[in-house]
Amino acid sequence: MLNAKGRILGISCLLVGGVMACQAPAYQGVAERVGQKLDQVGKGIRNTTLEMTDTVKKKFETVKTDVKRMETQNRVYARLHWDKAFHESSIEVHQFKNGAILLRGLVADAAAKKKAAMLAFDTVGVTEVVDELVFPTPPPEATKAVKPVR
Numbered sequence: 001m002l003n004a005k006g007r008i009l010g011i012s013c014l015l016v017g018g019v020m021a022c023q024a025p026a027y028q029g030v031a032e033r034v035g036q037k038l039d040q041v042g043k044g045i046r047n048t049t050l051e052m053t054d055t056v057k058k059k060f061e062t063v064k065t066d067v068k069r070m071e072t073q074n075r076v077y078a079r080l081h082w083d084k085a086f087h088e089s090s091i092e093v094h095q096f097k098n099g100a101i102l103l104r105g106l107v108a109d110a111a112a113k114k115k116a117a118m119l120a121f122d123t124v125g126v127t128e129v130v131d132e133l134v135f136p137t138p139p140p141e142a143t144k145a146v147k148p149v150r
C-alpha cells in the first residue's frame with residue numbers, strides 16, 4: 001500500500017501528464033498556424049515575383065517595338081550622339097532612300113571621321129554611307145627665321 005506521499009506523487013504525475021497531453025494539441029495547432037502563415041508568405045513572394053517578371057517583359061517588348069519603329073536616321077544619330085569620341089563634334093545625319101546615310105559636319109580628327117562612318121555603316125538599315133565629315137587640319141608650322149651667325 002502506498003503512503004500519503006506516494007499517493008500525492010502519483011496523483012501529481014497523473015495531473016501533470018494529463019495537462020501535458022491536453023496542451024500538446026495546442027502546441028501542435030500553433031505550429032500548424034505558423035506553417036500556414038509561412039506558406040502564405042512564400043506564395044505572396046512568388047506571386048509578386050511573377051507579376052514583376054511580367055511587368056519587366058512587357059516593358060522590354062515596348063522598348064523593342066519602339067526601337068524597331070525608329071527610322072534608320074535616328075538610329076545612326078543615337079549611336080553617334082552617345083559615343084564619347086563625338087562629344088565635341090557636330091554631326092548631321094541625313095537619310096536618303098534605300099538606306100543610304102549622309103554624314104556631314106565637324107569631327108576632331110581622322111580617327112573620329114573613320115569611326116563615325118563605321119558606326120553609321122554598322123547600324124541596322126544602313127546600306128551606304130556618304131561621308132562628308134571634315135576635321136580641322138593643324139596649322140602649318142611657321143618657318144623660323146634663322147639669324148646668320150657672325
